[in-house]
Amino acid sequence: MSESPPPPPEFSRLVKVRPHPPETLTIEASDRERVALAQRFGIAAIDSLVAVAHFAEDGAAIAVDGEIDAALVQECAVAGDRFPVKVAESFSVRMIPPVRHPTTPDEEIELDEGDLDEIEFDGEMFDLGEIVAQSLALAIDPYAEGPNAEAARKEAGIVSDDAPQDGPLADLLRGLKKD
Incomplete structure (x- = not known):
């Protein structure tokens, strides 16, 4: 069975x-590309996406x-x-020639902090669009709260951490805080 x-x-x-x-180089995502990226990232929409790379x-x-300059929904x-x-986010990567990787699964690789921003490429060309897409994905807050979040919490009976709370769990938590 072959992999697709x-x-x-x-x-x-x-x-x-x-x-x-x-x-x-300045790149901008088309309407179709923005729709596909929004689907990939699990967000409602990407209204604009422009990146300038040096x-x-x-x-x-x-x-x-x-x-990166983007307008999301x-x-x-x-x-x-x-x-x-x-979203106004900067990115920085180093495109490096292919590196020999260990051939045995038991061999360990140690990464320095700078290694995490290095991407291998064939030495001739690379995909700047995918670098921008991945950088944008990292900038998206998966737990973003809109302007009605606090009202929704109050309506559901969820109080803030600062408000006094009653009940056995609240008593237990207060007891733990004292220790």
């Missing part, structure tokens, strides 16, 4: 970096620094209503 190929990225922008990368050669690697984690969210 992965689906194509929703927001693909291949950047050719050899012989030299561009200095700066490139610099670093030996065989390419440093990519940029800014999310559902409130408490009230369930939709509300607008602005």
